[in-house]
Amino acid sequence: MPGIIDELVINVNNAGHTMSIIFVFLDGVGMAPITTGNPLATTPMGHMHALLGGPLSSEAAQARPGLLLRPIDAALGVDGLPQSGTGHVALLAGVNAPALHGRHQPNFPPVALRPLLAERSLFRLAGQSGHSVAFANAFSAGYWQAIAARRIRRSASVIAAEGAGLPLRDLDDLRAGRALSWDITRQAIHSRGEGEGLPLITPDLAGAHLADIARAHRLVFFECFLPDLAGHGRMGADGVHEALVRIDGLLGGLLAAKQPADTVLITSDHGNIEDSRTPSHTRSPVPLLVIGPDAERFAGVERIDQVAPAILANL
Numbered sequence: 200m201p202g203i204i205d206e207l208v209i210n211v212n213n214a215g216h217t218m219s220i221i222f223v224f225l226d227g228v229g230m231a232p233i234t235t236g237n238p239l240a241t242t243p244m245g246h247m248h249a250l251l252g253g254p255l256s257s258e259a260a261q262a263r264p265g266l267l268l269r270p271i272d273a274a275l276g277v278d279g280l281p282q283s284g285t286g287h288v289a290l291l292a293g294v295n296a297p298a299l300h301g302r303h304q305p306n307f308p309p310v311a312l313r314p315l316l317a318e319r320s321l322f323r324l325a326g327q328s329g330h331s332v333a334f335a336n337a338f339s340a341g342y343w344q345a346i347a348a349r350r351i352r353r354s355a356s357v358i359a360a361e362g363a364g365l366p367l368r369d370l371d372d373l374r375a376g377r378a379l380s381w382d383i384t385r386q387a388i389h390s391r392g393e394g395e396g397l398p399l400i401t402p403d404l405a406g407a408h409l410a411d412i413a414r415a416h417r418l419v420f421f422e423c424f425l426p427d428l429a430g431h432g433r434m435g436a437d438g439v440h441e442a443l444v445r446i447d448g449l450l451g452g453l454l455a456a457k458q459p460a461d462t463v464l465i466t467s468d469h470g471n472i473e474d475s476r477t478p479s480h481t482r483s484p485v486p487l488l489v490i491g492p493d494a495e496r497f498a499g500v501e502r503i504d505q506v507a508p509a510i511l512a513n514l
């Protein structure tokens with residue numbers, strides 16, 4: 200029989216930490232019409248179809264209580280194909296990074312924009328407003344070795360996390376279910392010869408882990424590069440199918456495990472995987488898919504550099 204203290208605790212839990220925003224960033228997903236050349240339309244994605252009443256395509260755009268899907272602009276008024284380096288800065292810092300840089304830059308953020316990203320990121324501003332923020336991705340020792348050896352540069356997300364003083368999760372966190380691998384199932388870690396003894400997991404379970412992280416944080420960010428790699432043909436013949444199936448599984452697990460008050464926001468930095476006719480990026484708009492009680496609050500977002508300000512306004 201619950202006593203008065205138990206009831207007070209229950210009430211605090213219900214009224215206190217009532218909601219989280221779970222920001223799932225998918226690199227390289229555009230929003231295009233249903234055609235035979237659009238893998239988002241031709242790949243079985245049961246969770247996505249159940250949610251939207253059809254594929255993640257232009258035709259599925261909708262706004263109703265608890266669900267928003269709209270195309271948002273990723274080109275930001277700059278010629279050429281949108282790219283990751285500037286697109287990530289636009290998403291995480293809420294600025295028109297390609298316009299500031301003068302062009303779309305691939306891969307990593309322009310050097311000149313790194314201080315802005317560190318100082319004005321979504322992570323840092325949310326933290327300064329008193330919100331608990333989690334960057335859910337796990338980083339292996341190999342990642343930091345590659346940074347130190349200058350084989351790769353810091354991603355926009357890592358620059359933003361470091362600028363915000365966020366702890367970066369590692370393989371111990373991953374093993375404990377307190378982090379996710381960027382490729383969802385952890386195969387990428389094993390492919391690099393790391394993660395000995397680390398079990399592969401289903402996308403569904405990865406989604407549940409993401410929902411768990413949100414129980415302790417107001418804002419959770421997870422990024423997945425699978426669709427862009429697959430769209431560029433770097434994941435083999437079945438790469439596109441595999442990427443979309445994993446993402447659909449993650450979505451299913453996340454929606455099943457999240458708290459009812461949590462809102463899931465999914466978006467991208469540029470098109471790629473939605474057009475199988477080209478291995479390049481596209482100038483397609485990207486989907487802004489928001490699921491949960493705050494969905495309608497994002498109905499005014501029209502461009503990728505408006506996502507971070509909209510999240511901050513709704514924390």
Ligand SMILES: [Zn+2]
Pocket residue numbers: 226227282283284286427468469
């Ligand atoms: Zn990208």
